[in-house]
Amino acid sequence: MTFVGRSVLHTLRTPDALVMAIALPTMLMLLFTQVFGGAIDPTGGYVDYVVPGIILLCAGFGAASTAVDVANDMKAGVIERFRTMPFRAETVIAGHVVASLVRNLVATGIVIGVAVLVGFRPNGSPLEWVGMFALIAGYILAITYLFAAIGLAASNPEAANGYGFFLMFLPYLSSAFVPVETMPEWLRPLAEHQPLTPIIETIRGLLLGTEIGQSGWWALGWCALILGVAVVLTRVLFRAKAGRR
Known part of the structure; x- marks a missing residue:
């Protein structure tokens, strides 16, 4: 909780990342x-059609800022100082991840609110809304740990920001903006x-009540999988980096 509070306090003191995490997807949605x-x-x-992709x-x-942090x-x-204290220094990574999860859920709620203002009309039941937010929370947790691993692997904050930028292209290569069947055949797989x-x-x-099929199981x-790999990678990289200091 101490490290979550520390990360949230950093966000409040330098809110640029949070503002950009809300402003950029909103601008793309309006575009x-x-x-x-x-x-x-x-x-x-x-x-x-487009709002579910904008949500991701x-x-x-929002999660990309974790790599830089x-x-x-x-x-x-600061990790050297933490390692002299009687607690596991890896806790600082967990603090970044949990704080990012909270920030991103707030940002997601704001983006959905803006979407409703421009004509988004979801018809899901309360239980389906809960399921949607639970899935988004799981995705945010997984992707944030992955960005944390990128931050550990990078040599400096600038490199971390650059490496994380590549992951930002994945939504454009999905069904976020256009149906998969409209893409060239070589890109569809x-x-x-x-x-x-x-x-x-x-x-x-x-x-929206569209057919889910097997997508739900694949999504979970x-x-x-991403969360498991990212957590292990984060632990290995943290111990390697902290051990050399």
Whole structure:
């Protein structure tokens, strides 16, 4: 709780990352719905299609700052101080992750609110809304731990920011903005079998009543796999980095 409070306090003192995590997905949503939406779907229903993808994009933008925060801690030498205290220094990573989860859930709620203002009309039941937020929380937890590992692996905060930028392209190679079947044949297998497509389709099904099929199980499986690999990788990298200091 101490390290969660520390990370939240850093966010309040330097709110730029939180503002950008909300502003960028919102701007993209307005761009696709208000500028491109009429050409993509003249009936005006494109906003319902695109919002689930924007939700995951919001989570990715918010989690990306964790890589920079972790890299800053490693570079500043604060970990050396923590290692002299009677607790596990890895707790600082958990603090970053939990604080990021809280920030991103708040940002997700704001983005959904803006989506409703521009015409998003979900029809999910209260239980389906709970399931949607639980899935998003699981995805945020997994991707944040992955960004924490990137922060540990990077040589400096600037490199961490650059490495994390590549993960921001994954939503564009999924069913977030256009159906997979409209993509070139060589690109469809990647779009169909990457982690974000089943997560997006599950969110779309929970909020809009579209067919979920096996996407729900694939979404849970991908979140669990990414989380498991990222946690192990984070522990290994932290011990390696901290051990050399």
